[in-house]
Amino acid sequence: MTRSIYEQALGEEFKKLHPRIQERFGFSSKDQIASIxxxxxxxxxxxxxxxxxxxLGASRHIMFPQGGSGIPFTIENYAYRDGFGRETVTWIRKFQFKRSIRHFDATMIYSADRKGIVDYLGNKQHLxxxxxxxxxSNGGIRIRSGDQRFYEGLLQFTWPAQLTGTADVTEWYDDEREKFRxxxxVSSPVLGTVFxxxxxxxxELIPMRHIPLDAKPLREEARE
Structure with a gap:
């Protein structure tokens, strides 16, 4: 039985998550469902x-230089096996500003070699x-970024820590509001908070036999 990449990463700690968070992070490609x-x-x-x-990142769907309040937002999570046979989950995030739609996309895999999840940022898996x-502690899931590697053609290197941004993400379920929050x-050693x-x-979870083509990255990177 294929477990979700988050169950693999958390092990027994997965049971500490709120039931609605377990639901959102607990499906795999075998289930043929998506969280929309x-x-x-x-x-x-x-x-x-x-x-x-x-x-520069916005051109590859990695953050963007725009802000505001009360911004409509959508998120699409699909689980599938990528071209290298790896269990993969998409994160397709769209922010609807008055004159533009901004994207912040990623695909995550579980890496047995690294014994954890690797997040490919953007739509070309170069980072x-x-x-x-x-x-x-509130039953949510907390995600913090670590080492970052750049892959483009034959070029590959690990970014120096002082030149990267560190992401700290928490998602939880608010029982009073009956909503996910x-x-x-994203912070930098030099600039402080960046984004x-x-x-x-x-x-909600919906049946999904086939992943939309535009939900997948434009290219897949074998290097983890």
Whole structure:
């Protein structure tokens, strides 16, 4: 039986998650379902000193130099086996600003070699990030980024820690509001907070026999 990549990463700690969080993070490609959500980000903020690198990242669906409040938001999580046979989960996030739709996309796999989840940021899998995943005290799931590796053609290297941003993500279920809530903070040793958003959303599991083609990355990277 194929377990979700988050169950593999958390082991027995997965049982500490709120039942709705277990539901959202507990399905695999064998289940043929997807988690589709929509809601509102109460606040999106970016550091103006980081506008240029954020703009470069936006071209590959990695964050963006735009902020605001009350921003409509959708999230799509599909589980499938990629071209290398790896259990994969998509994170297709769209933020609906007045004059544009911004994307923040990723695909995550469980790496047996690294004994944890590797997050490929963007739509071309050129940036691979190790993730540390734990159960939060409120029954949510906490995800913190670690080493980051760049892959482009024959080029590959690990980014120096002082040149990278560290992401700290917590998603939990609010029983009073009956909504999922999320807080994302990306910080830099040099600039402090670089990018931040927080808000809430509803999500449901729906049958999904085939993954939409536009939900998959434009290319897949074998190197983890």
């Amino acid at each position: 959500g929509q809601g509102v980000m109460d606040r999106i903020w970016f550091n103006k000193w980081a506008a240029l690198p954020l703009a 691979a990030v190790d993730l540390d995943i734990t159960a939060a 999320i807080s994302v903070n 931040h958003y927080e808000g809430s959303f509803d999500a």
